Amino acid sequence: MFILPERQQEDLRRRDERDHASWDVEVGNKIDPDDGNSLVCSACRLPIFSTPFMTYVDHDHNLTMHDQCANDLPPQLNGHPLHPKGDLILSVDDDNNNNNSCNRCHTICVGRFYKCRESYYNCRFTLDLTCALTIKILHRSHEHRLAAVRGKSYSFVCASCGTQHDHPSYTLDRYKGHAEPFDLSYVCSSCDFWIHRDCALLPNAINIDDKLHGHPLLLTYPGQGVSMAHVCDICSGQPEGMGFYACFYCRYYVHIKCVIYSNPHGFKPVLLKDAQIPDLLHLPMANENTSVMPFIRKKDVTNGGASSSISSITGTDRDDSKLLLLKVHEHPLILNEHHPLSTHDVARVCNACIQLISSTDPFYTCNFNFINNNNHNNDDDHEGQCKDFFLHTCCAHLPATLVTQHPDHDRDKGHPLTLLSKVDTYSPFNLFWCHGCWRQCNGFAYACTECNFYLDVICASMPASITHDAHGKTHILRATNFTAKSCNYCYEEKVFNLEIGYECNNCRNFRIHAKCALLPDTVTHRFDKHPLKLVTISRARIHDPDQEMFCEICEEGMSPRYGRCYGCDKCDQLFHIMCIQPLDSLSKIKFGFSICVRGHDCPLECVRALTVARYKCDHCTKTIWEAGEIAFECSKCYYKIHKECAVEILLDSWKGLGENMIEKTGRYGVTIYHY
Incomplete structure (x- = not known):
């Protein structure tokens, strides 16, 4: 251990600031939350928690410091209130000599501390950093920085557990020879927020007695996508304190005091990386050809009451999968287990979730589908109607009803949503707006027709918890609802619209729409021979920050306000996410179905609208603009109409038909070849 007088202060500054490029700055602190509790600052000896920090490693040193301790420690304190007569010099214990203790709290000074300049003579006055300065850390329990304070007696209610801690932490006074109580707490003076050291170091995940609950419980604070309005499942009491332990899959919530302090031997800490969180989904998917539904539905819910925070399965419907399978389609469905795609086959798209069915996955198809080589394929009554009907095996066994927690519908507690294979109340094309992602869809829907509320099956089935590579891999993201965030x-x-999203349960740095979380890591496009990688636009500009960047498809600029894009580093090309068809605003519409309308003899196929000056509607003569719209066209006759014009024609035809004719020809009195 050594003191740094003026002649050596420059050496300390030089060592601390030596080649700042060698300091690894952890922006936003995305480290494992368990490491944040255990990793200690080399200077102040406080845990890192969620605080941004720096690390420096060479052959002599391995330092980890809070950003404040690494950058903002003054080399000298003049006229400190606890030692006004002499200057205190920043010192460092490199040799772990442990010959100094703090004159205020009596802890052994390690790391960095302040010592009187006159220590070479008779004054050995020493203060550790927390007693000499206000050290502020960032903790997951609060949105502001918290000051570390030590005191013999602080009377406050801990904001985390809602109780007063009666047993202070004891530190050894090596000079008096007995223990002196000096408690450590963290406080935000602006918000009157206090949290005790014991609660600040609570385990992020625990296991409790299986008789109480069989899943890991996650430490949670309000403001992280959850509210405090949960009754404790152990004591049935109202919330006490801001923190609680929760299983979001089962909606099981308990007080911190009930599960930690009332029964210290009744729980076992578990690392987040080892916690067996039910139905945890790891994102992103590898590419656009990998459907998320088989991963979401990889486990059927078997324990009564288990659910996701988006929706929960009602108990009676788990026994009705065979019956439900008969209801999703008017014809018998055949399970195909070994039908890999050939190079000449058209990609199979699931009619329920509107996602690709991989070449190796089993799937259901209509008995009259052209894949099945049987006599029914030539039946005139079914010819062309079901040639493109496919279902993932998991989508063929979706629950018949769900209870959603979406705020637009959760006001009616227990009001279920019903699975519909066709939503034709407002459109003859089975189109509806999903209230989870606000995109048009023509797949299956979970609907409450009374409230005009719809969720597509992906949004309705999204799990309670996910992890995402864009954030720490051990940071659990919990389902929430976006408002103005x-x-x-x-x-x-x-x-104006509430969307389903996810918010980090371990820090306050990260939130993401569900639709953004589902973006694949790579995609392919005919404009580039390499896979396109999902990157931040700011990172894409790193090679030449002054160069203007444009999307290769729409040729419009790539603004950083769009956040992310797809790019090819080898070809130096960038693509807007919304310009890539499998990901755009129409990505939940299965194209290719046909309709027949009055005024044209050939079937009209549903297609994406094109922005071409001469692409005009043959019904109203107005231009058919792209703008995320669909249109109908006859490729043989070059006949094309707006979607709205098609609806108008179909509805007019429907009004002129009798009820018997409607039953024979379809809901709108015309032939609609839907897959």
Whole structure:
């Protein structure tokens, strides 16, 4: 151990600031939350928690410091209130000599501390950093920095557990020879927020007696996508304190005091990386050809009451999968287990979730589908109607009803949503707006027709918890609902419409729309021979920050306000996410179905609208603009119409038909070849 007088202060500054490029700055602190509790600052000896920090490693040193301790420690304190007569010099214990203790709290000074300049003579006055300065850390329990304070007696209610801690932490006074109580707490003076050291170091995940609950419980604070309005499942009491332990899959919530302090031997800490969190989904998917539904539905819910925070399965419906399978389609369905795609086959798209069915996955198809080589394929009554009907095996066994927690519908507690294979109340094309992602869809829907509320099956089935590579891999993201919060992926704020999203349960740095979380890691496009990687636009500009970047498809600029894009580093090309068809605003519509309308003899196929000056509607003669719309066209006759014009024609035809004719020809009195 040594003191740093003025002649050596420059050496300390030089060592601390030596080549700042060698310091690894952890922006936003995405480290494992368990490491945040155990990793200690080399200077102040406080845990890192969620505080941004720096690390420096060479052959002599391995330092980890809070950003404040690494950058903002003054080399000298003049006229400190606890030692006004002499200057205190920043010192460092490199040799772990342990010959100094703090004159205020009596802890052994290790790391960095302040010592009187006159220590070479008779004054050995020493203060550790927490007693000499206000050291502020960032903790997951509060949105502001918290000051570390030590005191013999502080009377406060801990904001985490809602109780007073009666047993202070004891530190050894090596000079008096007995223990002196000096408690450590963290406080935000602006918010009158206090949290005791014991609660600040609570385990992020625990296991409790299986008789109480069989899943890991996650430490949670309000403001992280959850509210405090949960009754404790152990004592049935109202919330006490801001923190609680929760199983979001089962909606099981317990007080901290009930599960930690009332029964210290009744729980076992578990590392987040080892916690067996039910139905945890790891994102992103590898590419656009990998459907998320088989991963979401990889486990059927078997314990009564288990659910996701988006929706829960009602108990009676788990026994009705065979019956439900008969209801999703008017014809018998055949299970195909070994039908890999050939190079000439058209990609199979699931009619329920509107996602690709991989070449190796089993799937259901209509008995009259052209894949099945049987006599029914030539039946005139079924010819062409079901040639493109496919279902994932998991989508063929979706629960018949769900209870959603979406705020637009959760006001009616227990009001279920019913699975519909066709939503034709407002459109003859089975189109509906999903209230989870606000995109049009023509797949299956979970609907409450009374409230005009719809969720597509992906949004309705999203799990309670996910992890995402864009954030720490051990940071659990919990389902929430976006209002005016900005998504860390697309930077878009939703003010008027509530979307399903996820928010980090371990820190306050990250939130993401569900639709953004589902973006694949790579995609392919005919404009580039390499896979396109999902990157931040700011990172894409790193090679030449002054160069203007444009999307290769729409040729419009790539603004950083869009957050992310797809790019090819080898070809130096960038693509807007919304310009890539499998990901755009129409990505939940299965194209290719046909309709027949009055005024044209050939079937009209549903297609994406094109932005071409001469692409005009043959019904109203107005231009058919793209703008995320669909249209109908006859490729043989070059006949094309707006979607709205098609609806108008179909509805007019329907009004002129009798009820018997409607039953024979379809809901709108015309032939609609739907897959």
